[in-house]
Amino acid sequence: MFTAKDIIIDAYDRTGIFPNATDGLPGEFVTMGKNLLRGLLSQYNIRNYLTFTQQSVNAIADTEITIGTNDITRGIINTVEAPNCSTIQKVYWNLGNTVNSETYSEMKFIPFIDFERYSSGDQIYTWRQINDLQFKLNFTSTFTNKPMLIHYNEKIVVELNSSYALSDDYRELWTLGLSDQLLTYYPRKDDNMKNYVTTALASAISNITAKNAANRLIMANTFSKGSSFAYANSGSFLYGG
């Protein structure tokens, strides 16, 4: 358990910009740290470094549905509610046509502008963000009323007191990431520190991604092609399969 403030203080401490901030960081430095951390975590989230933000939700497909955060005061009611959704990662078609079925087939993502090029029977979908709370998904008419499993990432909230019940490797990753950002924002004339942090950050990212590799969430993203164990075992890479 740690807070955004811990990360900010640690990062200022390690970079030597504001070490031993037991008497408190000046406000402008805290704000700068918070903003940099927010941007950093948003990037990490999109890159899927943050496994704990990954969520899925069941939905019934239609030619057009919305997914996202409901906000009654603004009159926003989504077809499918997915609180704090920040990006759609994958959509799977539930082949068994029931929610409890365990047989899925991946829907292929097509950019919105190319969507009409495909025929109504293709196993494709598209999504685009239409405002801060809503994502719009389109399916071909064949898939109307088919059950879908939508994978999305929640957005990560960064306020000073936001606390995160996460493991140490995330804490380390964030601290190093923020340190790297701070050393870019407050560059020292000598870049020993920057080089050190960059190296340590690369190593932390590789640790995080390697950890996730076993779950096949971070590695090259295709099921059929990539560095999965099954792929390696088949030997198909040897003859260009």
Place this chain on the structure above:
Amino acid sequence: MSQQQVIQNIVGGTRRADMNVINMSECQNMYFETSGEGASSSSLLRSIKGLDKVLDIDGIPRGRFVASRGPDGNPRLFVVYFNKLYVIDKDTDTGLYIKTFVGNLSNITTPVGMCETGGEGSAHPYIVVVDGRTVHIASTIEPASTIASTFRNITLPLNTNNQYIQPTHCAYQYGYLCVNDNLSDGFYQSYQYPFETTDTSGNISYDVFTYDPLSDTTAENGFVTYAEWMPDNITAMIGTGSRMVVLGKRSYQSFHYNNDINQPFVSADTAASAIGIQAIYSLATIGSFTFWLGASDIGQNAIYVLDVDSINRISNPDIEREISAMTNASDAVAQCWVENGHMFYSLTFITDNKTITYDVLEKKWHSRVSTDPNKNISNAWRYNYAVMYDNKIWFLTTDALCIQSNDSWLEHDGNPIIRLRICGAIINDYSPFMIDSLFLFINNGYTKNPIVRPKLMLRFSRDGTSFSNERIGYMGRQGEYSYVTEFTRLGMGRIWNFEISCSENIDFTLMSAKILANVCGRF
């Protein structure tokens, strides 16, 4: 690579501005000294010395004077505590100092003026004490056993308003005892030496102000000289040997001796100026120098030194701003002494509880502080009325008579003396820079106690902010001369001020400092 950089202004005097970002320089209980040829640093800050108690004397001290001749022909120290005048003698057998009660003064607490009349043999030398109401005398050559019998008051003359004059200051010049009158612009002198006269009836007359031995008449209005340059009351006067300076609220005037019995003191046309005195007891003299806290149109809140006939302002605008912000600067009490060639003028503001000290040799100010033993509060320095006697520098403080100690850096009752230095602003063209390490060049290893590992404290301020939490550093045990006093990882800032303080019973000397720093590539 980080750059190593010697900090030039870690050593210096007090010059604290009213805004932190301008200047925070402060030097507390340490004084600046330019190092000699071949020294490891061009200048350093030395600790003020500790004090040893010599005698317990009850009450608040009010004045002291060393008379030139005692019963054995050697100088003799007189001190005033509360309403009592004491003489301090040294027992030649035991080497101990003994106090003897001489007489009672008026029961008030303001400082007294003291001087001696000189003379020897039948023309007895007298110590003179004025306390704002009365002039008291006592023979300085009378042994301790009988000195109290020589204590007497002198009849005061009436001024032109038919009031008894109110002498707060006195001076003895060329055989004349002179006292001021707080109520008029005249000062009164006695008839010339000898001091005591046998009148025609065979009685010894001590009424030197009102008895004229030449005409054997009583002159009720005394012998008066008016300081006519500006008609302000003479609130203070002092004799420097060659000159007698009288001061009022709006002007000062310097007199010199004139060999004419009707007009013994005259003043040159140029020997006056519209610089008055704000605190009458801020007047102090040593050698040919006379110091005071100024008043009036051009001199308000400034501190001046008069060297024979040339006057100089020694205060700076920061000190003057500080004095002008005080609630009552007029109760300041001054003292002067010389210590290893440093001529100190120290001014203690009673109401505002603050002591500032000027070093004539180095032309720099420092502050002196007695820290409250129970709370972290800086009070005015408790020691006043410095005087050189028996080759020692003596100080008077409440309930005790003290001398400067050679091997202790504690106050006379064991309270620590907090030596503190806030260095000048450290900048690098106003660019932010990161200090990875601060190294203090101090006298590591020079402690008398082999067990104690002396500590010091660092706080720092970035960009004029309030000071950080304290960090404790060490100074090396006895003999650890190569111990490195270092504070690492201080962070980034544009304007840095370090506060270094030490309360250990050691001769803390700050010579220089160095930082390991790295400029940051942004504004």
